[in-house]
Amino acid sequence: MAIQSFHPPKRVLMGPGPSDVSERVLQALARPTIGHLDPLFVAMMDEVKQLLQYALQTKNPMTLPISAPGSAGMEACFVNLVEPGDKVIVCQNGVFGGRMKENVERAGGIAVMIEDAWGTAVDPNKVAEAFKKNPDAKIFAFVHAETSTGALSDARTLAQIAKQHNALVIMDCVTSVGGTPVLLDEWQIDAAYSGTQKCLSAPPGLSPVSFSQRALDVIKTRKHKVQSWFLDMNLIMGYWGTGKRAYHHTAPINNLYGLHESLVMLQNESLEKAWQRHRDHHLALRAGIEAMGLQFIVKEQDRLPQLNAVTIPDGVDEAAVRTQLLNDHNLEIGAGLGALAGKIWRIGLMGTSSSMWHVEYCLNALDKVLGKAGAKIKTGVAVDSAKAAFGKLAKAS
Ligand SMILES: *Cc1c(COP(=O)(O)O)cnc(C)c1O
Helix, strand or coil, rough: CCCCCCCCCCCCEEECCCCCCCCHHHHHCCCCCHHHHHHHHHHHHHHHHHHHHHHHCCCEEEEEEEECCHHHHHHHHHHHCCCCCEEEEECCCCHHHHHHHHHHHHHEEEEEECCCCCCCCCCHHHHEEEHHHHHHHHHHHEEEECCCEEEEECHHHHHHHHCCCCHHHHHHHHHHCCCCCCCCCHHCCEEEECCCCCCCCCCCCEEEECCHHHHHHHCCCCCCCCCCCCCCHHHHHHCCCCCCCCCCCCCCCCHHHHHHHHHHHHHHHHHHHHHHHHHHHHHHHHHCCCCCCCECCCCHHECCEEEEEEEECCCCHHHHHHHHHHHHHHHHEECCCCHHHCCCEEECCCHHCCHHHHHHHHHHHHHHHHHHHCCCCCHHHHHHHHHHHHHHHHCCC
């Protein structure tokens, strides 16, 4: 029998990404493919750059999507800025800081690690200490929103410390962009990378990056060629730059339509409203989760609204619960990673998935599945608690 076309089910995506892609973005993806040097396509690329400057709050001309997922954006920042022998101070408070270390070392750099407990924010005192011990560090790197734990770090303060020591700052803002404030210029971030499938709610496969003038100067005056041909920003600028466009690689045309549409939606909503929406729905979910008897692992002031890391009730098979949520409710939530595997669930309220409909859907499904599993939770109260909390927020604003 011949293999048939693939028709995925319609899931509700409330894990650590991808998040739900709206009908409007899905329709944009299905528009006619045109050439990657077609003048109309090139004009759309300029709009994507402009919309990304807004999303990242930067005037950096070198703000564009790398044609690959967030991990490639990460790699682009490190391979372009790190030269063999360079010292890089890297913060690790979850999975993604570990990948930064790996990137530094593969680029021939020396990683000086600052460790913080998983589920906590990066401690600025440790950063100041590390710079005192390593005044020759050229780069400082940290994850703004740790998707593996749900912790948000204080980017402004961390970047300030690095600037006092004249270091370049690389920031992972894959999960923060569109969900919580990301202010590249105000915070003086030199290189940042993000993803499309988290709070921007476009399909995965593109990684917005942005480089400051200072970062560009470093990239242009490198002693060694960037070891990655594909991610060498000197070459990518030939295609994405301001001058005449030349072929570098064939852009993922339709995926860029999708990103363009999601960024237009963000622009129309406004960043401030999007941040507020993520906060409000987090607070509603939180009321439901806590009414049920589950807890958050991150202390309140460091919590990410778009990624909720919650405890698993005693005696419950967490993987079986996720399987049942998927099979019976078409609902995807995330498992714990690394040190937190088996200990938490990660509930994403990212982009399109940050709505009251999603909050209620998730709480109702969890209530049913956990109730059936005989978990020691309070059943039948979560949805009403969430609605009440949301109602209060609406009245207050
Ligand atoms: C998802 C994520 C990445 C990696 O993005 P991919 O698109 O999966 O490659 C990097 N950093 C953080 C903080 C993330 O959440």
